[in-house]
Amino acid sequence: MDSRTKGKTVMEVGGDGVAVITLINPPVNSLSFDVLYNLKSNYEEALSRNDVKAIVITGAKGKFSGGFDISGFGEIQKGTRKEPKVGYISIDIITDLLEAARKPSVAAIDGLALGGGLELSMACHARISTPGAQLGLPELQLGVIPGFGGTQRLPRLVGLTKALEMILTSKPVRAEEGHSLGLIDAVVPSAELLTTARRWALDIVERRKPWISSLLKTDKLPPLGEAREILKFARGQTRKQAPNMKHPLMCLDALEMGIVSGPRAGLEKEAEVGSQVISLDTTKGLIHVFFSQRGTAKVPGVTDGGLVPRKIKKVAIIGGGLMGSGIATALILSNYPVILKEVNEKFLEAGIGRVKANLQSRVRKGSMSKEKFEKTMSLLKGSLDYESFRDVDMVIEAVIENISLKQQIFADLEKYCPQHCILASNTSTIDLNKIGERTKSQDRIVGAHFFSPAHVMPLLEIVRTNHTSAQVIVDLLDVGKKIKKTPVVVGNCTGFAVNRMFFPYTQAAMFLVERGADPYLIDMAISKFGMPMGPFRLCDLVGFGVAIATATQFIENFPERTYKSMIIPLMQEDKRAGEATRKGFYLYDDKRKAKPDPELKKYIEKARSISGGNVDPKLVKLSEKEIIEMTFFPVVNEACRVFAEGIAVKAADLDIAAIMGMGFPPYRGGIMFWADSMGSKYIYSRLDEWSKTYGDFFKPCAFLAERASKGAPLSAPVEQARSRL
Numbered sequence: 001m002d003s004r005t006k007g008k009t010v011m012e013v014g015g016d017g018v019a020v021i022t023l024i025n026p027p028v029n030s031l032s033f034d035v036l037y038n039l040k041s042n043y044e045e046a047l048s049r050n051d052v053k054a055i056v057i058t059g060a061k062g063k064f065s066g067g068f069d070i071s072g073f074g075e076i077q078k079g080t081r082k083e084p085k086v087g088y089i090s091i092d093i094i095t096d097l098l099e100a101a102r103k104p105s106v107a108a109i110d111g112l113a114l115g116g117g118l119e120l121s122m123a124c125h126a127r128i129s130t131p132g133a134q135l136g137l138p139e140l141q142l143g144v145i146p147g148f149g150g151t152q153r154l155p156r157l158v159g160l161t162k163a164l165e166m167i168l169t170s171k172p173v174r175a176e177e178g179h180s181l182g183l184i185d186a187v188v189p190s191a192e193l194l195t196t197a198r199r200w201a202l203d204i205v206e207r208r209k210p211w212i213s214s215l216l217k218t219d220k221l222p223p224l225g226e227a228r229e230i231l232k233f234a235r236g237q238t239r240k241q242a243p244n245m246k247h248p249l250m251c252l253d254a255l256e257m258g259i260v261s262g263p264r265a266g267l268e269k270e271a272e273v274g275s276q277v278i279s280l281d282t283t284k285g286l287i288h289v290f291f292s293q294r295g296t297a298k299v300p301g302v303t304d305g306g307l308v309p310r311k312i313k314k315v316a317i318i319g320g321g322l323m324g325s326g327i328a329t330a331l332i333l334s335n336y337p338v339i340l341k342e343v344n345e346k347f348l349e350a351g352i353g354r355v356k357a358n359l360q361s362r363v364r365k366g367s368m369s370k371e372k373f374e375k376t377m378s379l380l381k382g383s384l385d386y387e388s389f390r391d392v393d394m395v396i397e398a399v400i401e402n403i404s405l406k407q408q409i410f411a412d413l414e415k416y417c418p419q420h421c422i423l424a425s426n427t428s429t430i431d432l433n434k435i436g437e438r439t440k441s442q443d444r445i446v447g448a449h450f451f452s453p454a455h456v457m458p459l460l461e462i463v464r465t466n467h468t469s470a471q472v473i474v475d476l477l478d479v480g481k482k483i484k485k486t487p488v489v490v491g492n493c494t495g496f497a498v499n500r501m502f503f504p505y506t507q508a509a510m511f512l513v514e515r516g517a518d519p520y521l522i523d524m525a526i527s528k529f530g531m532p533m534g535p536f537r538l539c540d541l542v543g544f545g546v547a548i549a550t551a552t553q554f555i556e557n558f559p560e561r562t563y564k565s566m567i568i569p570l571m572q573e574d575k576r577a578g579e580a581t582r583k584g585f586y587l588y589d590d591k592r593k594a595k596p597d598p599e600l601k602k603y604i605e606k607a608r609s610i611s612g613g614n615v616d617p618k619l620v621k622l623s624e625k626e627i628i629e630m631t632f633f634p635v636v637n638e639a640c641r642v643f644a645e646g647i648a649v650k651a652a653d654l655d656i657a658a659i660m661g662m663g664f665p666p667y668r669g670g671i672m673f674w675a676d677s678m679g680s681k682y683i684y685s686r687l688d689e690w691s692k693t694y695g696d697f698f699k700p701c702a703f704l705a706e707r708a709s710k711g712a713p714l715s716a717p718v719e720q721a722r723s724r725l
């Protein structure tokens, strides 16, 4: 392949008169502009050659296509590539050249046909696939809309309701379902894919199989009035579920246009809307997240050295509490045999019971069969001592947050586990160097920081000390991938990346409330911004015990910038400790529904008198924008410190950590991306002003000051010399 081009197609014409065009653009045969323009010239040639009767399109190396090359959107957004004329690819090439051709086309789908890949196949006159193929239109997830005719052809092939479900949820279907829906014409084994597709194409020429243009089908579409009702309902749901995003509604406009005014008008609307959405801020954020998420597993100096992950055959977990049981669940779900160690029979039984309950909830929801449940549970063995640790490849310690206990455990592990065994801790705050102080195994000690509930939350913070070997990181990255977590490799410090960013967020909220802001309005503003819930509701959910334990660590380690609020300790004294006690910042009914509590005022006033702060009339009347800035700019400030100290190697890693660890809205691109959309100067000036009025909690850090003085983006790389990794 020419090194300047991104992908290509090749065409081979067989003696049977079938031209097979293969999409080649590893690793997923994405449809780059080069691939699409090559495809066009192959088609023009095939249509003009007398020895070609029909065409088969397929993808190289067992994958049809993962869709349009997403980096192409980035190039258009940055202005490094000019967008082709609106509708050029979808209408001129895919519809008028391919679908309307005098020679039929058949798509031979192996592996995956996603986004533009599925759309290209839907313009063919038949689709043959292998059993494992995934078929979907996940564009909305990226902030764009199906732009190669998917908004028009999918409803015509599978019906409006199913098409809406597939497009709005971005979830693919498997080949068998695709077949029963009418999306796929036949499912055949891999070895028969091409021969079946060739024969099918010739059968169409010979009129033994129907010559179907998806765009002209009407039999699956509901009557107009019914279609309008379905679309109205979908709009209502979309507004509720994605209130801050415009592109899903714009996508529905294109669908509706096709149903009301016909497929050609629909295609034109789709092309127009498709071009508009590329420049939306939410789209820029989501595309940044797509690449950043894949970038977290690329760690300079670690993953570029040719190290191959070692096979982890067996894992031990110490502590079967909330975290240990969640981690065990995640591991056995990915077929790792696990030993769970506890202090006594009663606790062991409780730990295993928690794992069981985690899996049983899947059985109840229908996502796991009883057989699979039994098989998965059989991978878990309990233990009360270290004898069974002699052949484990990795241990994850998840006992209570107590330094001397953890030190003792690591000293014991060194005695019982084999030399190569990875020794990981799930500590949220404790310095890993301290945990390993009584061992000589510092090079295999690492943090494996999961988030609660560990079998559900997608993030895994891999914490590396100055001594942890690159091999251990590579191994843990591999385990992370196998248990379907997104790993972020960070340096060792109190709170690592996620908790360090989380802390100022809660603290800022406490500060505002002590100075007169309404906690319920703060929660509302933050939910509207896109967080799953506000900071007060979250404190209630997590429980005040955890909040106090974390605060203690931060007060000890970062005293100069910690705002010490007494609201939570005062409530805790009165045995209101959050949702578990039915009382916290909110009151909770039997159904766990939260309701504001007028009594909260009492605690706020008491805390205010202890801290000596006054109600500030400006803070009583904060706008939503001000609430967002006063709670999130301190988070940006801390993220800057984490980045400047080299705890994170890339700003994009902090974006992913914030999205997956804190629930920061992905369509805002993550904390640093969002901050850069406002500019370092603006954020610096706001924090500087607040720090002069309200104290050092808001004081902008040196890194932020420096970037602001140069007008530089916060996400620009930090000199490697300062990196701790």
Ligand SMILES: C[C@H](O)CC(=O)SCCNC(=O)CCNC(=O)[C@H](O)C(C)(C)COP(=O)(O)OP(=O)(O)OC[C@H]1O[C@@H](n2cnc3c(N)ncnc32)[C@H](O)[C@@H]1OP(=O)(O)O
Pocket: 027, 028, 030, 031, 066, 067, 068, 069, 070, 071, 112, 114, 115, 116, 117, 119, 138, 139, 142, 144, 145, 146, 147, 148, 150, 291, 294, 295
């Ligand atoms: C006009 C059209 O309607 C618009 C579109 O088609 S938009 C694109 C729609 N398609 C998608 O959203 C699919 C996006 N991709 C995926 O979901 C997953 O990558 C996948 C299911 C295809 C493969 O998953 P998996 O095997 O886990 O591999 P994954 O690590 O995600 O990807 C492998 C590599 O392919 C790249 N890649 C995947 N899909 C890509 C795409 N559509 N464009 C460009 N690169 C892509 C990834 O960035 C990654 O690159 P890297 O190795 O340099 O990090």
Ligand SMILES: NC(=O)c1ccc[n+]([C@@H]2O[C@H](COP(=O)([O-])OP(=O)(O)OC[C@H]3O[C@@H](n4cnc5c(N)ncnc54)[C@H](O)[C@@H]3O)[C@@H](O)[C@H]2O)c1
Pocket: 318, 319, 320, 321, 322, 323, 324, 341, 342, 343, 347, 398, 399, 400, 401, 402, 405, 409, 426, 427, 428, 429, 449, 450, 451, 452, 546
């Ligand atoms: N709770 C969270 O949200 C969260 C999130 C991330 C990390 N963490 C960290 O995970 C660790 C565990 O937290 P948790 O919430 O699961 O605590 P937990 O109290 O629910 O569970 C701890 C378990 O460890 C067991 N244990 C104590 N000493 C032991 C020993 N010597 N051998 C075997 N088992 C022993 C206890 O019996 C208990 O069941 C802590 O380090 C915590 O900081 C917690």
